[in-house]
Amino acid sequence: MxxxxxxxxxxxxxxxxxxxxxxxxxxxxxxxxxxxxxxxxxxxxxxxxxxxxxxxxxxxxxxxxxxxxxxxxxxxxxxxxxxxxxxxxxxxxxxxxxxxxxxxxxxxxxxxxxxxxxxxxxxxxxxxxxxxxxxxxxxxxxxxxxxxxxxxxxxxxxxxxxxxxxxxxxxxxxxxxxxxxxxxxxxxxxxxxxxxxxxxxxxxxxxxxxxxxxxxxxxxxxxxxxxxLDMLVRYELPLVKKKLPAMSVSDIVAVSRPSSPVARQSTTKTLYARPSQMSLFARLVSYPPLAEVTCVKRPRKSSTCPDQDKLRFTVVLSSSTSFLEQDWKVDIWHNILDNANWVALPLVKCEPENTTTIIGEHRISRAFHHYTFSSEIELPPTAGKANFTIRYKTGNDADWHWASQRRYVKDGELVWGPKGRILKPLSLPLDSTETGTTSEKTPRDEISEYIENLSSEIDVEARKSEAPGSLLWSIAGKVPAAEGETSGRKNLTLGLPKLYLRHFCLVRVWTPWLGPRHGQAKFQTNEDAVLCSFLRSDGLNLVLLGVSGISNVLTVFRSGDNGEIIVDARNDNSEEAKFEVLASVGEDFEVCISALIYEARKVARGFTTEVALPIISDTPPEPDSPIGDDVVVVEKDVRTQWLADWYEGLTYCTWNGLGPKLTEDKILHALDSLKSHGISVSNLIIDDNWQSLDKQGEEQWSRGWKDFEANGEGFPAGLGSTTARIRQENPSIEHIGVWHALMGYWGGISPDGDLVKKYKTKEVRKKDRHVGDTMLAIDPDDIQRFYEDFFSFLTSNGVDAVKTDAQFFLDSLDNAEDRRRFILSYQDAWTIASLRYFGTRAISCMSMTPQHIFHSHIPTTKPRILLRNSDDFYPDVADSHPWHIFCNAHNALLTSHLNVIPDWDMFQTDHPYASFHAAARCVSGGPIYITDKPGQHNVKLIHQITAPTTRGTSTILRPSVVGRTLDVYHNYNEGNILRIGTYSGWARTGSGIIGLFNISPADTASIVPLIAFPGVDSSSPSGDHDRYVIRSFSTGIISDIMTPSSGPHAMVSVSLESKGWEILTAYPVRSFTLEGSRGCSTSSSMVSLMTHVAVLGLLGKMTGVAAIVNSDVRVVGSGRLQFDINLKALGVLGIYHSALETKDIDDHVMVMVSGLAVPRQTVWKDRDKVLAVDVFRAWSALGLDAGWSNEVRVQVFIS
Missing domain, CATH: 3.40.630.30 (Gcn5-related N-acetyltransferase (GNAT))
Structure with missing residues (x-):
């Protein structure tokens, strides 16, 4: 060469x-x-x-x-x-x-x-x-x-x-x-x-x-x-405990790579560096965390809690394996005891059996030694707030380094309430079971403790909260009547939130959409807010909800120049009306918002005209409403109901994948591409641009809808022919839905088409000028007949689902009379027709307006449907992707309490943020749609979010509870890890799930305590369900057995790179005393003599625990464990067994599927004491058939 x-x-x-x-x-x-x-x-x-x-x-x-x-x-x-x-x-x-x-x-x-x-x-x-x-x-x-x-x-x-x-x-x-x-x-x-x-x-x-x-x-x-063999063993010098000699940066020496295997075994790659250099390269992560606010909950009185309230600090310090191990010292530097004086709390290095489990990106986790430090401090008996940071050094003689020296990080912030605080309304009459005298305080006096300078123009009424641990009031005022076409307006300064520390609001980022806003120092928002929550320095939350859509009044919040709460009300009535604000106070945000939604339903029922809803056959069960972190929502009758919900299947949507120039051939080509890659979709949504429209080539806001039939250019044989071909060529597709706007199209009804001839129309003016000034719409007098005819046409042409978009146009109407006539009439007509023709197979989109929330989404008199939970997925806007997840997780703080299933929108599987979006959809508790371009699919990723069923279809694995952020007051710009919590299964025996998402551009880390998982209650008495193991989806790492009260051992530390994410699942452990049981080591010698087991669900699936319909474990015979597990899908079943390493599969394990013994090669030992059973391969090898059942029954015997 x-x-x-x-x-x-x-x-x-x-x-x-x-x-x-x-x-x-x-x-x-x-x-x-x-x-x-x-x-x-x-x-x-x-x-x-x-x-x-x-x-x-x-x-x-x-x-x-x-x-x-x-x-x-x-x-x-x-x-x-x-x-x-x-x-x-x-x-x-x-x-x-x-x-x-x-x-x-x-x-x-x-x-x-x-x-x-x-x-x-x-x-x-x-x-x-x-x-x-x-x-x-x-x-x-x-x-x-x-x-x-x-x-x-x-x-x-x-x-x-x-x-x-x-x-x-x-x-x-x-x-x-x-x-x-x-x-x-x-x-x-x-x-x-x-x-x-x-x-x-x-x-x-x-x-x-x-x-x-x-x-x-x-x-x-x-x-x-x-x-x-053994060729990579690294021999290192013994730990040097004395102070290293001072060296300059140029003195730092790395031993060069040896040229032969023999030389490699006698040398080291260890770097020698002075302590100051080693400290700069160390990484720290703590709980409570730095740069965030933590609301410290005092323990409830129980036999397991000490009389004194203590706060535990835990720090994981990670030092490069290239350096010698050191005798690290770590302190918490804080002002908890006295805000004016900062002092040190020395942390104690934990023994190996009590350390925090480390879960991280493959490369990062291997490059560091990890050390856990922890100590407790007693909280003052009174309410308070404090700040803290971390200092650390390599030994007694070294200089201290601070957490912010390596990378700037703000102090951690702590808030706590007084010891023994009980919130009790003083102005309400006493219950018959209570004794004492009624307080002379009025409701106005009570709420004045939370809002100062309260307006004299309002009336305050105390309401009995249905959520224990919260106070509730109704605040009302008058709004002047509309004058002609102009609505009446009232702008009122409600007052100033007392003891203000931080706030969280859901604001109207645009007429159709809500989005989160955060702040501190002063309440300030530039957009109309429908929900405002204020964190106080005494640990309480003040949460306000504006009531809208009731008696034609819209109520939102704004901020004043000095942080005041401004109520802005709009009255569309020709007579004076009343605005209403619901206010709640409690130590837990979830309890407060639950109280508000319960009361809002009562208010809505009192004002809503009864509408006769059709009886449908696929009504899903109504869930119980959530109360707090330790009370979990679970859907009733999960075993028989899961297949009834159409959104349990993977859905393909045409919008981003095929673009606006939609045709029948493009749809069939896209479906062929999915099929050729082995991707099974159950639902198809034919999105915008299938309709017959006028003004070809103009922007969408100018185009009007002409006729029910599809446009001839893209669908020459008509809509019915297209759906017939789709079903014939794609048998896996069970449901086909089409997109349409609530008022026809973006530009309404065409003045030149057939529709204008068949139905009464009216020209309306919109206040949002960028979506058009005026347009032609179906008159409310004819809207019910219109929807009956349209949906009848769709069903007769093979369509059995709808995605109804642009519903915000109702709130964009400018004329007061139009608003009175259109807003409720359109909602009722669409609801009745969609339920009659499609049941729950309807998606309500761009309908996060206050009027929709109170009139259509809060009432529980109808089955739940899908509600688009945020603005669109924008594949080509790089910065939009972390925000999309953050926005949805915070919007779900409200929408999770409504009578809807939040829909986090579609995404593409062949995209730099594909897995980030996929993981978020899995923990959202909602549907999963993909919008891939033909030929651009990540099959591996799709397999992680779906599973095949016994009927030859595929299903998503949707947790029982809608996912939402666990951190209400964390600002997006602070760049912390976003934590989304959900739950799957029955209360006490189900599993909490936390999705972690790095929304910052840099790598970051977080410690997640066991008590952060939904469904884990730290105050419950010890029992069979207080032990857990936590498993990482991305690494498969399983923690040691932990209990909520086991200190730093009951935590996991997770490191995430940019775009990084992780899903953690906390599995309740069943414990048995068996003959010869070896168990695993924990802090309790009694526990270590037991055998501990947990059913993990399907391995390799992001929310694999959601595949479990039910499971039971019991001892049979002479000390043999029998697992009876019903699954909704096929895959690799995982079972944690603490003594698995002592078991031989051939001698100690027997697995049966549908009563038949499975082939030996379908059972093996996976990592971290997990027994793996390939139920999919076993089902195929045994030639089993689903028959009448939609589940698969697995029995596992371990002796």
Whole structure:
């Protein structure tokens, strides 16, 4: 080779420049298969047929790390260089892959292979497979293969987990002498022989195997197994406990990489650095957290709580494994006892059995030593607020460093109430069960304790709260009558919130949508708010809800110049009317808003005219309303009802995927693409632009609707023909819905079409000029007949669902008389017709107006339907994606209490934020829609959010409770981790779920305590349901068993990179005393003698616990555990068993599906004491049929 090159060796990123990396990786791999077909187990024919998504999946898989060598020409005068920094532009000339870490089951080979088991457990040894090494012939002879292998092995050395032993295996053809020699020089030794089938499985290419592998080609042991045993053991110097000598930055020395395996075993990669440098590189995360406000709840009186109220601080300090371990010291620097004086609270380093579980991104978690520190401080008996930060150092003689020195971070903020506080209305009459005298305080006196300078123009009435632990009032005032076409307005200063600390509002970001706003120091909002919540410095929440849609009055909030609460009311009546504001006070925001919604329903019932609703057959059960963190909403009759809800299936929507120029052919092509990728969708939504419209080519606000039938250009044979073809060619599609605007189209009704001839119309004026000034609309006198005819047309043409958009147009009407006639009439007509023709298969969109909330969404006199919960998904606006999730999670603080299922909108699976959106949809508790462009699908991601059913369809795994943010007062601009909480299952026996989303552009971390999970109650007496394990979806890591009161042990620490997310599930543990039980170690010796088990649901699914319909565990026979589990879908079932490592599957485990024993290969031991059962493969292998049931029954016996 005449031309010289610079060479760079590097690990391929899984997110940045992914498309370019995929293309380079694919091209080099196909060259390898063409140039050296005898060196690989796969073939060019097989891999040439792979889709780009499958190539991308190879690079982004959690189970693989891929390394490459790139080449750039050496220019005249330059010296050839070998670096570890990728350069661009550059050509890839060599690459290899590491697969792992592998479980012992995945790493195992039959005894005849010659590979011997190591005898080490999962935590003593880590196992990896090296594969697909290739160097382009034009660049051979430069030692690139050896250097690339060395780069991969160095990666394992630095980023491996705790085990001191790392075993690396590869499989190669023995006649490839040069490659075998290379591996021998790297320290690999021959350890056995493998078949082609075993090699493909070991390399992660089992999918490339044909159905029949009984032939000689796949069963002959012609492959060489080579293993690098113990080759990555790192020997480090003993911990240096004395103070290190002072060194300058230039004195920091890293031992260079040795050139041989022998040298590597006698040296170290440890960096020597002075303490100040080590402190700068340390990472800290705490609970309570820095840069956030934490409302400290005092423990309720119980036998398990001490008399004194204490606050526990926990800090996890992470120091690079490149440095020597140090005797770290950590303090909390605070002013809890006296705001004027800051003092230190020394934290105590926790013993290993009491440390916080670390869950993080693969690379980050391996690069650090982690230390847990914790201590308690007694809270003052009175209410108060305080701030704190963290200081730390490497030893007694070192200088202190502060948390904000490495990266600026604000102090943590704490708020707490007085000891023994009981909120009780003093102005209400006493119940018959109470004794005492009635207070002389009036309702006005009571609320004046929370709002000062209260307006004299209002009337205050105390109401009995239906949510225990809260106070409730109604505040009312007069609004003048409308004059002609102009509505009457009242702008009134309600007062100033007392003891104000922070606020959260849901404001009208635009007429159709709500969005969150936060602030501190002073209440200030530039938009109309429908809900305002104020956090006080005594730990109480003051929450206000404006009542609207009642008697034609709209009520919202604004802020005054000095932080006052302004009530802005609009009256559309021709006579004077009343505005109403509901106010609640309590220690828990959820309790307050529950009290408000209960009362709002009473108010709505008192003013709403009875409308005869049709009786429908698929009415879902009404859920219980949530009260607080420790009271959980669960849907009734889950076992028999889950398939009745159409939104349980995966839905495809045409909008972003196919664009505005919609045609029948585009829809069929998109569905063919999904089908060819093995993606099963149950519902199809034909979005905007199927209708017959006027003014072709003009903007949407100008176009009017002409006729019920679809437009002839895109749907030449009509809507009915299109739906018929869709169903014929796509049997998996159960429901087809179409989009339409509430008032016809964006521009209303066309003056030139058939509709204007059939129905009475009226020209109306809108106040939102950017959506058009005037338009023609169906007159309210005819709107009921119009919807009856339209929906009848749809059903007769194969449509059985609707997405009704632009409903905010009702509140955009400017004329007071139009508002009186249109707003309620249109809502009632649409509700009645949609229920009659579609049941619950309706999506209410752009309908977050106050009038819709109170008239259509709050009442519980009808079944729940889907409600779009925020503005649209904007795929091409990068900054919109974290905000989209943040906005939906906060809007759900209100919408989760309405009689709707919040809909977080569609997303695309082939997108930089695809998994971020997918995870959010899974914890939202709502439907999941995708809007992929044809051919651009992430199949792996879709499999993580759906599961196949016994009937051959697919289902999403929707938790029982609507997801919402757990942190009401956290500002988006503070950049903290967003925590979304939900719950799945029955109360006490179900599982709390928390989705964590990094909404900041930088990496960040958070400690999540067990008590933060919905459904976990720290105040309940000890019992069988107070023990839990927490499992990470992304890593599969399972915590030790914990209880709510077990301090830092009852927490997990999670690190997230930019765009990073995680889903944690807390599983209640059942404990049994069995003969010979070994259990697992906890703080209680009694507990450690027990066997602890938990049913995890489907592994590999983001909310896999939601697949459990019901489960039961009991002891049968002579100490044998029997698990009876009903699942709504197929997949890999996981069961946690604390003594699983002592069990042999063949001797101690029996699994049955539908009463039949499953094949042995469908059962194995997964990581962290999890027994895995592949119910999907077992179901197929046994040839089972769903029959009348929509569930699968699994029985597991463990002796």
């Amino acid at each position: 005449g031309q010289k090159f610079h060479y760079s060796f590097f690990r391929i990123s899984k997110d940045s420049n992914l498309k370019a990396s995929v293309e380079k990786y694919k091209n080099l791999r196909l060259q390898a298969l063409k140039i050296a077909p005898g060196s690989f187990s796969s073939t060019l024919e097989i891999e040439s047929a792979l889709l780009n998504t499958e190539w991308a999946a190879r690079l982004t898989s959690d189970k693989t790390e891929t390394f490459a060598c790139s080449a750039t020409p050496v220019l005249n005068g330059e010296k050839q260089q070998f670096t570890t920094t990728p350069t661009a532009p550059a050509t890839w000339v060599a690459q290899l892959t590491l697969r792992g870490p592998l479980s012992s089951e995945e790493f195992a080979l039959p005894a005849e292979s010659g590979q011997k088991p190591s005898g080490r457990g999962e935590f003593e040894e880590e196992r990896w497979q090296m594969l697909s090494l290739f160097t382009h012939p034009e660049h051979r002879g430069q030692g690139l293969g050896r250097k690339l292998c060395q780069e991969a092995l160095d990666y394992l050395r630095v980023y491996r987990k705790r085990p001191s032993v790392v075993r690396v295996r590869l499989m190669v053809k023995p006649d490839n002498h040069a490659t075998v020699g290379l591996y021998q020089k790297l320290g690999f030794e021959e350890t056995g022989r493998c078949t082609l089938a075993e090699a493909l499985v070991a390399n992660g290419d089992a999918a490339l195997l044909p159905e029949d592998i009984s032939g000689e080609k796949y069963t002959t042991r012609s492959g060489l197994i080579m293993t690098g």
